Amino acid sequence: MRKLETPAYIVKEKVLENSINSLNSALSNNFKNSIFSYSLKTNSLPYILERVKSHGGFAEVVSSDEYELARLVGFDINKIVYNGPLKCKNTFIEAVTGGAIVNIETKREIKWLNELPKDQKYSVGIRINIDLADISPDDAKENEDYSRFGFSSENNELEQAITDILKYKNIKLVGLHVHRTTLSRSVNVYERVASYVSNIAKKHSLDLKYIDIGGGFYGIMEGKPTFDEYFKAIKKGLEAYFDLNLITIIVEPGNAIVASAIDFISAVIDVKKIRDFYLITTDGSRNDLDPFYKKSKYFHSLIYSDSKEYQVPLQIVGGGTCLEYDKIFEVENQNLLAVGDVIKYESVGAYTMTLSPLFIRFFPNVYLKDTNGYRLIRKKWSASDFYNIYKTEE
Ligand SMILES: Cc1ncc(COP(=O)(O)O)c(C=O)c1O
Structure with missing residues (x-):
């Protein structure tokens, strides 16, 4: 190591492989259908993206630059999860038509749906706002008890967004997306968030194909929760409403894979x-x-x-x-x-x-x-x- 030119980052292949393999096996041990979608924003080094891809992972992207980067690395459009407010219209339309998992975050995206060909059917998901002050107050970081993201079910916003999406006869709402990186990264918060998602699906009688639970997990560390513990908690929260044999669980870890x-x-x-x-x-x-x-x-x-x-x-x-x-x-x-x-x-x-x-x-x-x-x-x-x-x- 002494011969390496400093300063430098060192990627440890074995640790990376171990993290990806452990995550994948915990997913398949707990869920019949699941997707590991790596969060590019956490570290977008192409080598890491290639390793994720070679293990069958998807790319979770939150901007058109990240979307293009994932495409350059070779992720097929239908292996991309497209989130966040910074999508651009071109990549949004390309992603929806190409079968990506697209989770709507802004009202302008709902308007963009109007530009899709009317003779084809398309699927989208929507991000739900998670107010930790209500759901799990002890897990909120300072100044982050409410979230800037997703549509709120506590007022009319989510209901209105769902109504606006379903006005398009060629669009199906097939997924709910949540994400909070909490202060504690605790297991409990995942169960609470998962039950919250179940209640929302029930309230709106949604017939869904996937629940995207986001990231925020600890990686493999002594004394910290394991992937298995997180996924069991998610299962428990979702079982209240969903048949887990019929639904796909998406996770979007970043920290847990690369830290x-x-x-x-x-x-x-x-x-x-x-x-x-x-x-x-x-x-x-x-x-x-x-x-x-x-x-x-x-x-x-x-x-x-x-x-x-x-x-x-x-x-x-x-x-x-x-x-x-x-x-x-x-x-x-x-x-x-x-x-x-x-x-x-x-x-x-x-x-x-x-x-x-x-x-x-x-x-x-x-x-x-x-x-x-x-x-x-x-x-x-x-x-x-x-x-x-x-x-x-x-
Ligand atoms: C939507 C979304 N998914 C996944 C992640 C990854 O979170 P983490 O690196 O804590 O796993 C983030 C991080 O901000 C995010 O915003």
């Missing part, structure tokens, strides 16, 4: 003393690891290049940017790091690479670690890569 499959390495480029602690500057940045600037701890290892022992009470590890707040974490009572030592941050694959800004230094290298060792799967962006996208043809 633990990716590490990040950065090297120490400077050590200096400030007040009574050591400030360790590295060639990575908190932008690469924690784009929301919320974390203070990481699963990590310190990789020293020589074995000289010199323990110090406090080292503060910072990034290589010129941002004062680019402070990554604190190291207490460990050997003093030196220039050239490497810090490996583990399980940082979710919502990092897709959210990193191009600040000061462009996208870093990505290596794959497989049984043959390390191989570069994304070359870092150079200044000319960046410059060239600003050149338009005359």
Whole structure:
């Protein structure tokens, strides 16, 4: 690993495979019909998308760019789940006509349905608003007790949307979609959300083909809920209304598939003393690891290049940017790091690479670690890569 150019992400093939296989087998152990649809927004690295595809997974996309990316990777249209408010009309029409699972999120999409050929029948789903303050208050993140997404059943919005969709004689409403990434990622919240979905289907007498339960699951981690526990809870909530032999359950995990499959390495480029602690500057940045600037701890290892022992009470590890707040974490009572030592941050694959800004230094290298060792799967962006996208043809 020492020979790898830092900073860099490392995708661990075995961990990724293990996560996908465990998810797929828990799905088939619990549901007669199910679809694993990987959330591209969590990490859209084409290598990961190819692995998902090769395991029979679908692509869950939430914008026309993600939709086009999934198509470039080779996902057939009918292996795409198209969600979110940022669909564009062209890809929306293409997806519905091509047999994708399309979950309506906005009122403009309902209007776009009018542009579909009237002599053919089409199917769509709709996203339901999940108000955690009502359904599972303890699981709501601060400022996220209500959700911005989906149509609310607590007022007239869902009912009106369903009526508007069903006005089109060539459109069938075949699915309900929900998603909340909760604070606790608890199993209970899935049972509550699933029963809520059952009640809505009952209230509107819906004859559905699928329930898309979204993502938000923990991955394989000691002491955390297993896929099997999540799916049993979902089953319990849905059984109240649905015949599980007739309905397909869709899950859209992102975090559970990629978080633990990716590490990040950065090297120490400077050590200096400030007040009574050591400030360790590295060639990575908190932008690469924690784009929301919320974390203070990481699963990590310190990789020293020589074995000289010199323990110090406090080292503060910072990034290589010129941002004062680019402070990554604190190291207490460990050997003093030196220039050239490497810090490996583990399980940082979710919502990092897709959210990193191009600040000061462009996208870093990505290596794959497989049984043959390390191989570069994304070359870092150079200044000319960046410059060239600003050149338009005359
Ligand atoms: C609609 C939808 N599905 C799936 C996901 C994936 O969630 P997670 O990465 O927590 O599994 C998200 C994340 O925001 C989402 O918005």
